[in-house]
Amino acid sequence: xxxxxxxxxxxxxxxxxxxxxxVTEGGDTETSGKQASGHYPVTIENCGVKTTYDKAPQRVVxxxxxxxxxxxxxxxxxxxxxxxxxDYRADREAVPWKDGYEKVKxxxxxxxxxxxxxDAKADLVFAxxxxxxxxxxxxxxxxxxxxxxxxxxxxxxxRNGGAGKARGVMPPLEALYTDLTTLGKVFDxxxxxxxxxAGFKKQVAEARAGVPEEGKRPTVFLYDDGRDKAVxxxxxxxxxxxxxxxxxxxxxxxxxxxxxxxxxxxxxERNPDVIVINNYGDATAEQKKQFLKSYPPLADVSAVKNxxxxxxxxxxxVESPRNPAAIAALARYLKGVREQ
Numbered sequence: 001x002x003x004x005x006x007x008x009x010x011x012x013x014x015x016x017x018x019x020x021x022x023v024t025e026g027g028d029t030e031t032s033g034k035q036a037s038g039h040y041p042v043t044i045e046n047c048g049v050k051t052t053y054d055k056a057p058q059r060v061v062x063x064x065x066x067x068x069x070x071x072x073x074x075x076x077x078x079x080x081x082x083x084x085x086x087d088y089r090a091d092r093e094a095v096p097w098k099d100g101y102e103k104v105k106x107x108x109x110x111x112x113x114x115x116x117x118x119d120a121k122a123d124l125v126f127a128x129x130x131x132x133x134x135x136x137x138x139x140x141x142x143x144x145x146x147x148x149x150x151x152x153x154x155x156x157x158x159r160n161g162g163a164g165k166a167r168g169v170m171p172p173l174e175a176l177y178t179d180l181t182t183l184g185k186v187f188d189x190x191x192x193x194x195x196x197x198a199g200f201k202k203q204v205a206e207a208r209a210g211v212p213e214e215g216k217r218p219t220v221f222l223y224d225d226g227r228d229k230a231v232x233x234x235x236x237x238x239x240x241x242x243x244x245x246x247x248x249x250x251x252x253x254x255x256x257x258x259x260x261x262x263x264x265x266x267x268x269e270r271n272p273d274v275i276v277i278n279n280y281g282d283a284t285a286e287q288k289k290q291f292l293k294s295y296p297p298l299a300d301v302s303a304v305k306n307x308x309x310x311x312x313x314x315x316x317x318v319e320s321p322r323n324p325a326a327i328a329a330l331a332r333y334l335k336g337v338r339e340q
Contacts, residue, residue, distance in 0.1 A: 040056075067131065070179060073097055168256065180197055220250055229262060237318075239317050242327050272302065275304070277310070
């Protein structure tokens with residue numbers, strides 16, 4: 001215990017003196033020490049909090065696979081101390097950023113903790129609300145701030161609403177482009193970020209070519225998980241833009257949140273033409289599909305009755321650089337549905 005306490009104290013001292021930033025009232029961060037020349041200092045806004053960096057973070061720890069891939073897509077592997085992510089089923093060998101997984105240390109397949117962050121000597125944690133940050137277990141930007149560790153919050157997960165519990169403040173793809181652009185400023189790779197955003201916008205525009213006008217699109221429901229109720233996507237989670245830009249009519253577009261739960265009666269009432277399954281969690285995509293097809297209340301739902309069920313991986317559907325490719329894949333499927 002004494003050795004661990006001493007190690008933690010040393011880690012705190014290194015973080016407080018080495019990250020080049022100090023926290024001020026209101027959650028903002030100001031630079032400390034000498035200001036770097038050229039690009040720095042740079043001030044960014046993330047989920048309503050302004051932060052000034054006098055240099056790029058050097059030891060970033062990310063939580064969740066989509067967030068790690070944002071860093072990989074920006075070519076920032078050398079600025080990472082490691083990533084935390086479960087062992088999802090998605091084939092990491094098939095992604096353009098597979099080198100990132102080979103270069104950066106996989107710190108844990110379990111939940112991210114303050115102890116893990118300190119042991120990694122992190123100067124910045126890049127996570128999101130319900131993507132690592134959670135008040136219930138005390139892992140929050142404010143808690144990390146007290147340890148001298150900075151935070152960047154995934155824009156998809158920014159809090160909204162009076163209670164501060166609903167998530168999402170902008171359309172999902174805009175959130176992705178915002179994070180790429182903002183992190184480009186933080187790490188002085190703005191040209192790389194701009195090139196990525198331009199390429200993704202072009203990919204999405206090509207996928208949208210030939211998409212029919214509203215009113216002539218197949219209706220689509222996203223099934224994440226759940227038996228008693230269905231966990232699904234609201235207007236601020238990635239699936240909304242993926243469905244909409246692929247040529248579908250998202251049946252939960254009126255829910256101003258990211259990942260809410262809804263009763264099955266809502267699914268029956270909205271009668272989607274297509275159901276998209278999120279492939280993650282303890283249940284396989286095939287198990288989820290069999291549940292949907294065997295659950296009596298859904299028997300007359302168009303997507304179930306006509307076996308129009310499409311599978312995308314978890315990392316395709318949360319904010320990540322895989323979103324544009326997911327739009328293209330779903331657009332091809334929905335085109336086939338329209339032509340039936």
